[in-house]
Amino acid sequence: MGQDEGKISRKNEAAPPGEGELDSKDGSETVMIDSEQFIRGIFETDPRLGCELLFRRYYGALCSHATRFCASRAIAEDLVAEVFCDLYAQDIFKEINSSYRSYLYKTVRHRAYNYLRQTLRRDAGLEEVAYRSVPESQQPDELAHYEELRIDIEQALQSLPLHRRKIYLMHRFEGKKYREIALDLGISIRTVEVQVRQASHQLRNVLKGKWGARGEWEDR
Amino acid sequence: MVFDKKKIYDYLDGKMSPFEAKQVEEWCRDVRNEELFYAWLDEWERGRLLYSADPEASLEKYQSLLDQAERSIDNVALPVTELRWIDKVGSLFQNRRLWAGAAVVVVLLITWVYFPHDRLLIREYHTGDHETSMLILADGSQVVLNANTRLEVPRFGFGGATRHVTLHGEALFSVASTQDKRKFVVKAGDMAEVVVLGTEFRVLARKDSTEIKLNHGKVQLLYRGARSSSVALDMVPGDHVVFNSSGSPTMKGKREEIAVPEWAIQKFRFEKTSLLEIVRLLSERFHLEVALADSKMEALSLSGTYEAHRGEELLAIIAEVLDLDVRSAHDKHILVSKSD
Numbered sequence: 082m083g084q085d086e087g088k089i090s091r092k093n094e095a096a097p098p099g100e101g102e103l104d105s106k107d108g109s110e111t112v113m114i115d116s117e118q119f120i121r122g123i124f125e126t127d128p129r130l131g132c133e134l135l136f137r138r139y140y141g142a143l144c145s146h147a148t149r150f151c152a153s154r155a156i157a158e159d160l161v162a163e164v165f166c167d168l169y170a171q172d173i174f175k176e177i178n179s180s181y182r183s184y185l186y187k188t189v190r191h192r193a194y195n196y197l198r199q200t201l202r203r204d205a206g207l208e209e210v211a212y213r214s215v216p217e218s219q220q221p222d223e224l225a226h227y228e229e230l231r232i233d234i235e236q237a238l239q240s241l242p243l244h245r246r247k248i249y250l251m252h253r254f255e256g257k258k259y260r261e262i263a264l265d266l267g268i269s270i271r272t273v274e275v276q277v278r279q280a281s282h283q284l285r286n287v288l289k290g291k292w293g294a295r296g297e298w299e300d301r
Numbered sequence: 302m303v304f305d306k307k308k309i310y311d312y313l314d315g316k317m318s319p320f321e322a323k324q325v326e327e328w329c330r331d332v333r334n335e336e337l338f339y340a341w342l343d344e345w346e347r348g349r350l351l352y353s354a355d356p357e358a359s360l361e362k363y364q365s366l367l368d369q370a371e372r373s374i375d376n377v378a379l380p381v382t383e384l385r386w387i388d389k390v391g392s393l394f395q396n397r398r399l400w401a402g403a404a405v406v407v408v409l410l411i412t413w414v415y416f417p418h419d420r421l422l423i424r425e426y427h428t429g430d431h432e433t434s435m436l437i438l439a440d441g442s443q444v445v446l447n448a449n450t451r452l453e454v455p456r457f458g459f460g461g462a463t464r465h466v467t468l469h470g471e472a473l474f475s476v477a478s479t480q481d482k483r484k485f486v487v488k489a490g491d492m493a494e495v496v497v498l499g500t501e502f503r504v505l506a507r508k509d510s511t512e513i514k515l516n517h518g519k520v521q522l523l524y525r526g527a528r529s530s531s532v533a534l535d536m537v538p539g540d541h542v543v544f545n546s547s548g549s550p551t552m553k554g555k556r557e558e559i560a561v562p563e564w565a566i567q568k569f570r571f572e573k574t575s576l577l578e579i580v581r582l583l584s585e586r587f588h589l590e591v592a593l594a595d596s597k598m599e600a601l602s603l604s605g606t607y608e609a610h611r612g613e614e615l616l617a618i619i620a621e622v623l624d625l626d627v628r629s630a631h632d633k634h635i636l637v638s639k640s641d
Contacts, residue, residue, distance in 0.1 A: 129367055132367065133364065136359075136360060136363050137356065137360060140359055140360075140363075141347075142343055142346045142347050142350065145346055145351045145352060146342075146346045148352070158354060162359075162366070166363075166366055166367075167456075179332070179335075180336055180339070180340075182339050182340065182343055183336055186339050186342060187339070202429070202432065224325065224326055228313070
């Protein structure tokens with residue numbers, strides 16, 4: 082299985098920086114079998130470098146993955162950065178028994194999931210683009226919940242009329258200001274405002290019932 | 302069932318039947334398969350990135366955050382204008398045998414230290430309307446936030462040299478005392494700061510009012526007095542200080558124990574729940590580590606609804622109901638049967 086993993090990472094389209102770029106500290110050859118073995122070794126002597134290497138390798142893919150839950154690049158990036166910060170500042174890297182990859186994906190998913198549910202529960206608009214930490218709460222263990230949420234979000238977005246979806250995503254996903262959008266599309270700022278609010282409202286309606294309510298695994 | 306990459310891709314694309322999807326769940330319960338799942342998820346994601354984050358810019362930003370982290374860990378000094386020694390506060394802890402006793406308390410009159418307000422240097426916790434939330438901070442302190450409240454905690458260095466948080470809204474704090482008696486400071490909006498040591502107190506910091514109520518222990522309240530100089534006011538349990546809009550305080554309330562506000566109380570409902578599961582709950586929800594003196598106790602079960610706002614409280618209630626004793630040392634607790 083270790084070999085399999087190694088093969089997988091080399092085949093990636095948007096591949097992380099090639100392993101050849103990473104020098105081992107004492108200049109000796111390092112033959113990589115497991116794609117993370119090298120990084121794990123680095124953590125023993127230089128955890129900060131270890132975190133940076135992990136960041137380099139996984140940040141992009143994690144951000145993209147997080148946006149599937151938050152629909153906002155800014156929020157996803159803050160969320161992922163927070164995970165990487167905690168990894169170092171709270172010495173979490175010492176306790177990771179699985180691959181860093183699994184830990185990172187799991188943690189990002191947990192937080193994105195939590196974040197979205199909190200947002201829905203708080204009656205906050207889904208047009209905000211600022212990230213706020215969410216207190217850790219009990220997590221569902223089932224994978225299905227994450228996949229379901231992700232797909233529900235995708236479908237909810239698809240259900241928006243084309244023009245509205247476009248405007249909404251320009252604002253929420255890309256983080257463009259109303260004025261920029263108005264200029265780009267040749268419409269009034271007022272129209273942009275209205276469309277974004279309607280989209281946010283529509284999305285909330287679709288998602289809140291299922292994802293904004295308290296789950297059975299939470300406090301009664 | 303065995304799943305290969307193609308099947309997992311189908312799963313991720315939402316093309317699997319619910320029945321098969323359930324099987325993927327089962328399959329992932331094995332740690333090795335879970336690893337494979339994430340390996341393929343990573344690859345799947347990289348093959349269809351929604352966008353490309355700029356790697357160099359992000360890395361630079363991350364590096365400066367790590368720099369901050371390193372600096373905070375070494376940074377001990379706060380600007381100090383006056384040092385005062387306060388006498389023995391050991392008595393504080395006599396009815397709180399769960400916490401280590403303190404000998405001497407050092408209280409600093411502080412001019413406020415701000416972390417540069419980069420949104421990533423401060424971690425914000427926040428509740429909306431009709432919502433309360435409980436958090437456990439890195440040092441083990443428990444905070445229950447009432448609705449429409451925002452708590453700011455520095456991302457780095459918290460629990461290290463200093464424990465400073467800023468509150469806008471209302472919260473109930475149960476502060477953990479630390480080995481070296483590090484003070485815990487709550488900046489209540491703009492009006493005042495509360496400097497505490499191992500106590501339970503409530504802070505209300507909203508635009509139109511600032512109030513501090515002390516339940517247990519002792520705090521020192523710092524605020525700007527008439528001539529803009531800092532004033533310190535010692536509070537004892539039962540004290541309740543209210544600030545009017547111009548910042549002058551009034552002491553209210555008799556010296557009696559103030560009840561925990563209703564919104565801070567959490568209900569736990571058990572239905573023949575085993576003690577083993579309850580111990581797990583204490584660990585996950587309150588970060589309270591409880592061991593059982595005898596493994597036979599695991600099977601003991603509890604039913605009913607219990608209310609508590611702190612882990613230690615819930616533990617005490619459970620012990621009482623099950624007729625057990627709690628032995629505590631530092632932050633470890635053991636449940637033992639009464640005859641021991």
